[in-house]
Amino acid sequence: MNGGLLTFRDSRLSSALLALVSVCGVAFIFSMPSATYVSELIQSPFRRPTPIVFYGVVVLSIAFYAAQRGAAAVPLKDWRATCLTRIAVQVLLGLLFLTPFFIYLRVILLPGDRMEILWVALYAGQIGWLAGVAGHWFEIAAVRRGRETVAVRTIWLLSAFLLPVPFRLLGGALRYVMYISPFSAVERLHAGASPTEVLTLVLIPAMATVLLLIGTALSARRIRV
């Protein structure tokens, strides 16, 4: 694994890509309309097509994929630009594999000039990079302490996706906490967010990534000192 930015001989990369494509393929099927006639659409809301299912699964699976790839990059042993770039490249590779789904979804299931799928893809990339960096950070900490990280990584990811969601039930400013969850964020993007909202939603994971990197750098300096 100590080679270039992208090494296809890594069996775990192939497995992660297989899982990513399979899960998103299933989600894509669930995004297609199951109704044959309009009467079925009117009677059952569950038979209406909605890209929300696909969007939600894409951000969740790309997060798991990236966290796994971030953890796999730990043999680099320390934070280096190569490591961060490698995570970013592997997230982009995952998105590249999902491109046909995105395009097909855009053409078939999103008529008109609705371009929120671009923002969803951009947001998924940000979430992937954040999850990759976090996965790498967890793995370094675990290696230092000699502990298993898969369970901790999973719990952290699911918590980040699920815990902010109930805040939608609250009023006032607290309601906006729900947008920390990628589920709520992609739902908002799908509903047609304003440019300011898009920028805010995409900046949240970007800022979280930067904060994580700064925190890690400071921590590493303390350890060295």
Place this chain on the structure above:
Amino acid sequence: MLCASIAALLGVLALASSAAGTPTLDGSIGYSSSVVAREYAPVYVTLSGLPAGFSGTVRVIQYVGTLSEDPDLVINDIARGALENGRVVGTVAVYDPLNPVEIHLLDESGRSLAQEELNLRLFTRTSSFPIVVGPSLALGGSEVRVDPRDLPTDWWAYESVDSIWITGESLSSDAWETVARWVYAGGSLIVFTGSDYFRVDSPLLQEMFPTGLAVLRTLEDGTESLDLGGPTEEMWELAARDATVLAYQRRYGAGTVTLVPIRAGDMSEAAIRELAAGVPSTRVLSLARYGATYQGEIRVPRPPYIVAPVMALVLIGCAALLRYGGGEGAGKPHKTVGAPAVLTIVCIVGLSVFSGIYTNREKQLIELYQLDIVVNVQQSYGLSIGYSAFFAYGSTLAVEVEREGLSVPAHSLLNTVAAPVFSSTATPDQYAFTLQASEFREVRVYGAPRQLVTFSVNAAATHVSITNYATEATSTALLIVDGTMYRLPNLVAGEQTARLSDGEAVQLIWSIRSYGYLLQEITREYAVQDSGTWLVLVSDETAFAPGTFVPRKVRHLEVYVVAGGEVGS
């Protein structure tokens, strides 16, 4: 002195010109302001002070919801373009009469030059009511007396009227024509005659209720009564408890005409009460019951499910190719981007391009499903009854409905599954509103019919010649002659002749395609099944609406019921 006189004259002229240049309006809605919520009502606006060549808009603004909580705006433009001093008559659907209604006169830039606020709260009825045209008549207190000059010119403006009682007033030919259309659509008309007969009689009344050589006879008590010479086949008597004849009734289209042989003033209150009990209520053909069924039959365009697994398999193949493709044992310990990677990218790009090529308009996701049912009855004057149903899912949509040949905006019903927005803008030829995601909304449309078909049957009743002025082909064509139904080949535009053979009982019309029950109701309501020669054409097309931004699939079901002359005409 001369200067003072000139100054005074100029002052008077200035005052006069400023008075003439101040537009004012005086408006009213409903029958003596009586309205029924969610039904059509006439609007009268008297304009004055308009300069010559004025161009603007007469706008009626209604508020739906609580005024203090950002209510929805319903805007109806009842007149546009060149306006003159005088009366403008329009028809609007009354949405929320508990809120005040505003009438504005706007100039071309949209600036309000004059306005009036009407409060209908005290005059709102919960159900339709009778109107009395002429001397007042006691009908239990629910009646509204209307001046003949205030009768509307659109037949659907009578939607909130239960029955029209004409008590000795003569109507203009326009008013009679509107009344005749309304009665044909299902209205109930009562005309008192007696010594007023020659005053109220008109060619249109004769068409609705032919009296032939009726004469006036003086009864024992000195009142004059119209003698029709006994009931004919097409009419029946309405008898009082004491077996005396109260009135004669006759069916006209889907409605009923009641002819009372004496003056209203010569009738006792008890007799009027008995008469009122025997008069049927208005019942206009309702297409709403077919709406959900016919809209539900529209197919949802859907890409095949196999597409997703195929794409996933190709992508999995790409991943496997990256893992196992070449390089192993080739002396390349760290194989990076090589031929397999290039192949993978080619596959992904290929799939992406394929997805675009695969798609066309037929396979696109449709955001708006629309059903239009239009029933055109071509008779002496004719009428058109329309119904549209809209269903949108996934997102909020701005919907525009163009109504060629129909002069009224549509009317939204409160039949929705999501929090609806009732804001709408209606002009004489277009209706625009917003549909919420997952919202199902119904709309009623009334108007005058398009005169699109003429036909004649030869003397031997073996052939029918039809001229179809419409451009569309028909899905079903039927000729009905005195209760016998002949199926004709589908018509195309232009002239054509069809042979009549294998007549069937018209009662079997219900078995025709998916819209048989609609045809059955139409032919029953408009007495097509009973007698006469009728041509019934149906055009049923489901297509993507051209020229619309929102992908919309529209099922357009149009029925023409054309009255013909006698066989051999």
